[in-house]
Amino acid sequence: MEPVTWGGAQSQCIPVHPNALCAPPFPPHVEVAAPPGGVASRWRLRHTTWLAHDTSNMAAPRAGLAHRLLQGLSRWFYDAEAALDWAQRLRRVRLHRMNATHVYLRDIYGPNVAAAALTLSLGGSVRFEGQEQWLRPQGRWQPQLLQLRSAPVRGLDLSACPITYSGLESLASLPRLALLDLSACPHVDDWALARLHALGPSLRALSLSRCPRVTERGLATLHHFRELRYLDVSGLAVPNPGLLRILLEEMLPGCHIVGMELESPPSPAGTT
């Protein structure tokens, strides 16, 4: 079993795609390495520093004084309200177009290449089987992608990318995906999580940390992932993190769950 690494060997941040709709946090530097001696029976974690990021303000980078002024004016003037409405609609149309399936690539080169192309266009990174390095987005089309048509995609790093429910359609058909990083994705919500059930037989590591729209209701759909060994659910807005962690551990035996620590030490046995 090959070790699954994410974030690459060196600690470097992923270059931001100009179309990303939010200020991206730095990627988590987590190396999930197999213990020496061959077949891994337990995963060993090494966390390096996380950079705390304020996820409450997911507005566009250009939400400066002008936007706030327009927002205030829209309470008083119908014209401003209509302008903001149109702006929101245009943003939505652009988001939808960015997440459209690459049908041509999928039909000619297969679902792996199509999924990789979509990921790179959204600003994420891809790792194919047999490749040491992660393929990073470079702002332009990378022709070497077409030569990798026979290799399945093993890892996808979509942290802080504007992937939506319709974009995940391309990913759900990947047969050998082992690692999926969806941390801090602003448009991934409970409906989108329900779409990932097809990855159940192969997925081994999943990160949903700091996704603002994921709640405990979406986490209840993770029972499809029987092979999951690493789940990161830190930074989620859930009402009862301690209880939810216990329920998740019960639902996914054999999976190491990061995040949702109990705030206070557990009460000693014998007291109810």
Next chain:
Amino acid sequence: MQRALGCPRGAPQTHHPLPRPPSELGLSLRRLGQTLQDQLSALGPGTGSWVPPGATRDPRPPEEADVVVVGGGVVGWSVAYWLKALEARRHGMRVLVVERDPTYSQASTVLSAGGIRQQFSLPENIRMSRFSASFLRNINEHLGVLNEPPVDIQFQPSGYLFLASPQDADGLEATVKVQREEGVQVMLLSPTQLKEKFPWIDTEDVAVASYGLEDEGWFDPWTLLTALRRKAMSLGVLSCAGEVRAEDMMPPQGPDLLSARIKRVHVYMQDSLEYQPVTCAIVVNAAGAWAGELLEAAGLPEALCQPPLPIKPRKRYVFSWHCHDGPGLSCPFLIDTTGAYFRREGIGGNYLGGMSPPEEEEPDPSDLSVDHNYFQEQVWPRLARRVPAFSSLRPGSSWAGYYDHNSFDRNGVVGPHPRLPNLFVAAGFSGHGLQHGPAAGRAVAELVLKGQYETLDLSRLGWRRLVQGEPLMEALHEEQEAQHKVFGKGLLGVVTALGKS
């Protein structure tokens, strides 16, 4: 009132030629302030003829409207919303929604268990549910209002699980084939796979199970209703609290009934004998459980009432309970071979469920009182047999709501009246009104605005099947009446076992 005007009753004001001394000035200023205060506080409902713009004080509906939607539940507001969303010109038509009970104390929408599923056997039902699911998924695109907080219906995507006994297995597999053709993600499970996936199920008497994987689950119906209301009202829909009891129309000219149309609708105000006649072009009957009663009580001539709309209210109970080691987070909306169903509620070990009774044991629908013996004797034993952890549970609250039950074939009736060209109906969904609401609303709006169905073709669900007597049955229903009778001896055994423990 006269005193507040600052003028003592009957005393004329005389003008003094000299300026007033300062103490009187202070006194008159105080009186002026008091007058203003009284005038402003007197701007309550119904008083005064001038109201600030944007604030409706008069509870009566307008005297004319283009479309009158009778019923302010999820179907009614959905029709109103889609009429406004699809109209060609902004503020091009005046839509009025008339709701009899603004507290929604008996409305089926808010008392529903809130489930949505695509596992039906009729393609129209499947397509309506798929449309509604995509509507709910993109609810903020459709119903988001600028400068208001986003809508969160708290959708739980846990899926529906239908269990089939050996005699129903073929039927279930056939319906799954239809569902897959429509594009529904559904999985068939054998008893061993079922046990492996959900170890808390007792798979005795289960031959096969179908499990919905995507876009199935449950949500909060009240949030959906208020979001539809808010958006529709921001688009200019008018609403009023009143009851539509009779519809007046011109008497037909001679034997030709083709020219019959509804001219106006009488809206009776609450707690009053007063009614407002509203001249209208189109009437949409979205009265839910009382859709049949509306047309019966109408002052329509006998010939136009054939066939009668067979939609009557049927009472259904929902019970909630707490079980401390029940099914965990993966618990779907489970529908048993016997027709009993339950689902998880929250993460604290609470569940809610119920069962549809057989035809001969229908409870009396005159009020919404709950029969707790029904849970003890009928629902609990069946669920405890299927989920052994439920043998020990603590019953919680319970409530009752109405199904808008279509006794003809238990499917919705959507479309225009066969004889009245301007009466449309969207009711009779028999327990699926909430999940089919957005789709039915869109279909009726397209009929009204464009004259034909465009997104969803629901022509098979129209009145024609009632006229021709051809029922369109739905195989996968919560009401599986055949199962109730098989259960006799086993039930007795379980009940005595529970009685001993």
